[in-house]
Amino acid sequence: MKRLLTLIALAATAALVLTLSAGGTGTASSGGGKRIHVFERATTDTVVDLGPAGDSLGDTLTFANEVFSARSGKKVGSDQGYCVRTVVGVAWECFWTTFLPRGQITVEGPFYDAADSTLAITGGTGAYRNARGTMDLHARSAVEFDFVFHVIG
Numbered sequence: 001m002k003r004l005l006t007l008i009a010l011a012a013t014a015a016l017v018l019t020l021s022a023g024g025t026g027t028a029s030s031g032g033g034k035r036i037h038v039f040e041r042a043t044t045d046t047v048v049d050l051g052p053a054g055d056s057l058g059d060t061l062t063f064a065n066e067v068f069s070a071r072s073g074k075k076v077g078s079d080q081g082y083c084v085r086t087v088v089g090v091a092w093e094c095f096w097t098t099f100l101p102r103g104q105i106t107v108e109g110p111f112y113d114a115a116d117s118t119l120a121i122t123g124g125t126g127a128y129r130n131a132r133g134t135m136d137l138h139a140r141s142a143v144e145f146d147f148v149f150h151v152i153g
Contacts, residue, residue: 033150037071037147038070038076038077038100039144039146040065040068044063044064047060048060048061055088056085057085059084059085060083060085061085061094062081064080065080067098067100076101077099079097079099080096081094081096081097082094082095083095091113092111093108093110098149102127103124103126103127104128105131107119107122107135117137121134128151131153132152132153133150133153135150
């Protein structure tokens, strides 16, 4: 019985440590999922002009940027990915990975030139290995973007 109580206490302590260690990224739980709020500084974005000169279907946007805690402003990770222009002057279709202290989260979906968007969480690694859900994307400025992950699993 003493061994069982010790195991339960250790499990509870481990769960508490994992919960507290996620705090630097702006993680919160709600409705059985996790809300993670970070922001990206888009300093490496590069458009490869593949079609007719200028903005055209098929152009590719690539990036690998730093990601910061929305709460503290401290660097907590990075991202990397690409987008393909699907509607000239309006939208890109994007795929990327966000690297956080407890694992990676992958997303796929639209990035709108002049509107917020919601992307699908398609998977992850580490603490996010069973991740699904959505990520809300909001432009703070021309170079800063809020990523609010609503992670289930």
